[in-house]
Amino acid sequence: MGRIPCCEKDNVKRGQWTPEEDHKLSSYIAQHGTRNWRLIPKHAGLQRCGKSCRLRWTNYLRPDLKHGQFSDAEEQTIVTLHSVLGNRWSVIAAQLPGRTDNDVKNHWNTKLKKKLSGMGIDPVTHKPFSHLITEIATTLAPPQVPHLAEAALGCFKDEMLHLLTKKRIGSYQMQQIGLTPVNTAATHVKHEDRDETIEKIKYGISRAIKDPETSPTNKPWDPVVAGSANFAGSCNAFAAPDSGFHYGLSSLVNEGNGSAWNQSMCPGSSATGDRQCQLDEKLEDENGQDWKGGKEMRDGATLFNSDCVLWDLPSEELMSPMV
DNA sequence: AATATGACCAACCGCACAGCA
DNA sequence: CTGCTGTGCGGTTGGTCATAT
Known part of the structure; x- marks a missing residue:
């Protein structure tokens, strides 16, 4: 017996969103906010799953989103953070205003991975x-x-x-x-x-x-x-x-x-062992909490607003551990 | 011109976790 | 403590368009 589906699959529309649906969702959220995603499609007059509505809103309709090409600076940020954090797209995206985890993930998979490979750098370990x-x-x-x-x-x-x-x-x-x-x-x-x-x-x-x-x-x-x-x-x-x-x-x-x-x-x-240890320590706080996994790791604000500011590390010394 | 292939990206899926009763 | 619900997340899929053959 599996998990109860989030919605009635038979009665919901799937696939690409139409401008009309976008408008319905946007205007409903503008009026009522995003409190209960399961109820939003019903109240907004949409035949969509709540989850689908949330995704559409967070990845596309949100007014603070940036659409368009990634700048060099953004790409560099992604690469640098990925070398430390791996595929923690939400944490990486949190450092890029207006970009979603889906954006970052897609950009990584379609462009950055190939760029790195083309330069003779392994995109997983960030090593040549x-x-x-x-x-x-x-x-x-x-x-x-x-x-x-x-x-x-x-x-x-x-x-x-x-x-x-x-x-x-x-x-x-x-x-x-x-x-x-x-x-x-x-x-x-x-x-x-x-x-x-x-x-x-x-x-x-x-x-x-x-x-x-x-x-x-x-x-x-x-x-x-x-x-x-x-x-x-x-x-x-x-x-x-x-x-x-x-x-x-x-x-x-x-x-x-x-x-x-x-x-x-x-x-x-070229990263020294000491630096790597520092990084490892940053990923494991003094309470012994494992920063490498679990909910805290997903909280980008927690990680990047802490005293352990990864940005302070010279980028050439940021090295992801071998997986 | 027709077809095949690749790139891109929006959307979906299933799992994990937090909060609550 | 347990089970349910809502939400967040990362991986994957599939549609569309561009380019190559």
């Missing part, structure tokens, strides 16, 4: 892919290293495929990263080339791991160097030239300076 590879490599005993390419490919296949299939990859760039160009005549990788491309990526990753002598650095094997040099180079080559973000990944990885976007998108592993 190169650092993640390095972290995996350093946790593996030598006999396990051959499996790294397989594992890495599993992790990043989607991002790589996206880049390979959507962005132009010149033969020069492919050669730079140690791969034979898939097709020198056609710059777009076709669907049937994917498997071959994946195999070549695997080969390139394996070679970069196993044979650092062939890397541009010509340094003895060092996971950090190999990760930064080889994979940063790889990701740099993949970075979309038309993405609107002209940051070389190698500078992201090796220097960690540059624009605010640069810093917030790529906190990297």
